[in-house]
Amino acid sequence: MTVHPSLQNYADAWTHSIESISELVKPLVEGEWNRRTPCPGWSLRDIVSHIIGMECEQLGDPRPIHTLPRDLYHVQNDFTRYMEMQVDVRRHHTAPEMTSELEYTVIRRARQLRNESRAPETMVRAPLGKEQTLERALHMRAFDVWVHEQDLRVTLGQPGNLDSPGALVARDTLLDALPKVVAKDAGAPANSAVVLDVHGPVEFLRTVRVDADGRGSIDGAPSLGPAVSLAMDWETYYRLACGRVRATSVADRIKVDGDQDLGAAILRHFAVTP
CATH class of the missing domain: 1.20.120.450 (dinb family like domain)
Known part of the structure; x- marks a missing residue:
C-alpha cells in the first residue's frame, strides 16, 4: 500500500x-x-x-x-x-x-x-x-x-534547495497566514488591498483583499489600486515569515510602495510561525 x-x-x-x-x-x-x-x-x-x-x-x-x-x-x-x-x-x-x-x-x-x-x-x-x-x-x-x-x-x-518541493509547501503554508497578518494584525482598512510581489527561486504575486467587514482573503489576481505593495526576494520572505530576521535588518531587500505606515505595520507582524 x-x-x-x-x-x-x-x-x-x-x-x-x-x-x-x-x-x-x-x-x-x-x-x-x-x-x-x-x-x-x-x-x-x-x-x-x-x-x-x-x-x-x-x-x-x-x-x-x-x-x-x-x-x-x-x-x-x-x-x-x-x-x-x-x-x-x-x-x-x-x-x-x-x-x-x-x-x-x-x-x-x-x-x-x-x-x-x-x-x-x-x-x-x-x-x-x-x-x-x-x-x-x-x-x-x-x-x-x-x-x-x-x-x-x-x-x-x-x-x-530554495526551490525544492519543501519550498513550495512552505510558500503555500506561509501565504495561508497572510490574510490574518494584513487584515487583523496590521489593521488594514476595510475595502482595501495589499499586493505582495516575490521574486527569486520561488516567484509569485498575491493580493490580500480586506472586505467591508474587515475580513481578509488572498488570491492571485493583481489589484489596480492597492493601499500598499511589498516586493522582496523569496529568501527574505520566508525568513521574515518564519521569524528568522526582522524587517529592519533586511530593509535594503524590501521595497514598499504606497501607504508606508501600513507597510511598516504589516512587516512588524510578518512572522507567523510559533
Missing part, C-alpha cells in the same frame, strides 16, 4: 528535505554541533534533536520524562515548553549519537510512509496532547523540516 494521493506531495517534500538534512550533518565534527542558528535559542544540535523528537512522536514513541532548566529564555509558553523537551533531553548527546539516531528515525519514518494506508482525515497525535488530521500532520512535518533545513544551510554556509 502506498501513501494516499493527497498526501504524496507532502511525503515527497518531507523525504527531500530530511535526506538533505542527513547529508548536511553527517560530516559535522563534535564542536560544530553547538553552532548557533537563525532559529531563536537553538543550535545545530537542537534543531536536529527537535526533528528527531517530532518524527518519533509521529511514530507513536512515548515522550521523554525530563525536567527543563529554568533559564531557557526562548521558552515562554506551553507550546515552546512542549517543543523544548525533545531538544533539551539530547543536549549532551555526542555527534555520533545524533547522526545515528537521526538516520534510524528517518528509516523508521520512511517505512511508515511507504506503508501508510490510513485516510487523510484520520486523526493522529499533535503537540500538547491534541489531535490533528493525518494530512495536516504530514503537511506540517514537510513545512517544518524544510524551514529547519534552511536554518542549517544558513549556519553552515551551504545554500540550496
Whole structure:
C-alpha cells in the first residue's frame, strides 16, 4: 500500500528535505554541533534533536520524562515548553549519537510512509496532547523540516534547495497566514488591498483583499489600486515569515510602495510561525 494521493506531495517534500538534512550533518565534527542558528535559542544540535523528537512522536514513541532548566529564555509558553523537551533531553548527546539516531528515525519514518494506508482525515497525535488530521500532520512535518533545513544551510554556509518541493509547501503554508497578518494584525482598512510581489527561486504575486467587514482573503489576481505593495526576494520572505530576521535588518531587500505606515505595520507582524 502506498501513501494516499493527497498526501504524496507532502511525503515527497518531507523525504527531500530530511535526506538533505542527513547529508548536511553527517560530516559535522563534535564542536560544530553547538553552532548557533537563525532559529531563536537553538543550535545545530537542537534543531536536529527537535526533528528527531517530532518524527518519533509521529511514530507513536512515548515522550521523554525530563525536567527543563529554568533559564531557557526562548521558552515562554506551553507550546515552546512542549517543543523544548525533545531538544533539551539530547543536549549532551555526542555527534555520533545524533547522526545515528537521526538516520534510524528517518528509516523508521520512511517505512511508515511507504506503508501508510490510513485516510487523510484520520486523526493522529499533535503537540500538547491534541489531535490533528493525518494530512495536516504530514503537511506540517514537510513545512517544518524544510524551514529547519534552511536554518542549517544558513549556519553552515551551504545554500540550496530554495526551490525544492519543501519550498513550495512552505510558500503555500506561509501565504495561508497572510490574510490574518494584513487584515487583523496590521489593521488594514476595510475595502482595501495589499499586493505582495516575490521574486527569486520561488516567484509569485498575491493580493490580500480586506472586505467591508474587515475580513481578509488572498488570491492571485493583481489589484489596480492597492493601499500598499511589498516586493522582496523569496529568501527574505520566508525568513521574515518564519521569524528568522526582522524587517529592519533586511530593509535594503524590501521595497514598499504606497501607504508606508501600513507597510511598516504589516512587516512588524510578518512572522507567523510559533
